[in-house]
Amino acid sequence: MEADDLRIQVAWACRILALRGHGDFTLGHVSARGSEDSIYMKRSGLGLNEVTPEDVLTIDSTGIKLEGAGQVHREVVIHTELYRARPDVGSVIHTHPPHSIALGASDAGLSLLGHDAALFKDGVGVFDDSADLITRPEQGLAVSRALGSRRAVLLRNHGVVVVGKDILWATISALTLERAAYIQAIAVSFGGLRPMTPEMAERLHPDKYPDDYMADYWQYLIRELRRQRLDHGMPEAAQP
Ligand SMILES: [Zn+2]
Structure with a gap:
């Protein structure tokens, strides 16, 4: 994918995450891996809901900024x-x-209470070394170890990756994780949990999460942002 397209996708991902409860002042960040080791990442100092493609920096594989105005997130x-x-x-x-x-x-x-949780049938990692900001390479490495081969890791007392x-x-996985946690919080208030079996989640997974659904969900979420006039600074919709 072209660099310009990746910048646009990163900006849309930020808006989508903000729309669905991931915003926290100017905190949180999204990146996509480009070709030749370049990484496209939201700059610091902006809320997720105000990121435009121009706010997406190009950085190298060590986190040094190569292109773009603004600071790299710590x-x-x-x-x-x-x-x-x-x-x-390809994206973090x-x-x-x-x-x-x-x-x-x-x-x-995370309990397998519904279809959302079934996306995480292989479990989610937990990083509990500390609640500090992750600013040193060895901390990043420890987070990657806690993630393992899974889709998500909960940073205890901090956030998610x-x-x-x-x-x-x-993006869809991040929305789905938060929804699964929300459903679990509600279910706990009703009483004892009745999760599906791991075998059920295994069987459900390919039907519920095929590749082409992701493109449908993505386009739906962009339409929702446009309907709510939350697409300021983003490229116009392609004309038919
Ligand atoms: Zn954080």
């Missing part, structure tokens, strides 16, 4: 270390969504 090592550890990952998201943080601050673990093979998968 937690850039989350991105650089995960890309290094996971060649299959770090945000502070409330229900997922609450889940990570408990001993509960969600990855995907591309930005669509990473």
Whole structure:
């Protein structure tokens, strides 16, 4: 994918995450891996809901800025270390969504209560070394170890890191994780939990999460942003 298209996708991903409860002042960041080791990442100092393609920096595999105006987020090592550890990952998201943080601050673990949780049938990692900001490469490496081969890791008392093979998968997975945690919080208030079996989740997964659904969900979310006039500074919709 072209650099310009990746910048646009990163900006849309930020808006989508803000729309669905991942915003937290100017915190949280999204990146996508480009060709030749370049990484496209939201700059610091902006809320997720106000990122435009011009606010997406090009950085190298060590987190040094190559192109773009503005500062690199201090937690850039989350991105650089995960890309290094996971060649299959094309996009990394770090945000502070409330229900997922609450889940990570408990001993509960994610329960297979519904279709949302079934996306995480292989489990979610937990990083509990510390609640510090992740600013040093060795901390980023520790986060990548806690993630392992999974889609998401809960940073205990801090936030989440969600990855995907591309930005669509990473974004939809981040929304789905927060929704699964939200559903679990509601279910706990009703009483004892009745999760589906791991076998059921395994069977459901390919039907519920095929590749082409991601493109449909992505386009739907962009239409929703446009309808709500939350697309300021973004490219116009392509004319038929
Ligand atoms: Zn953070």
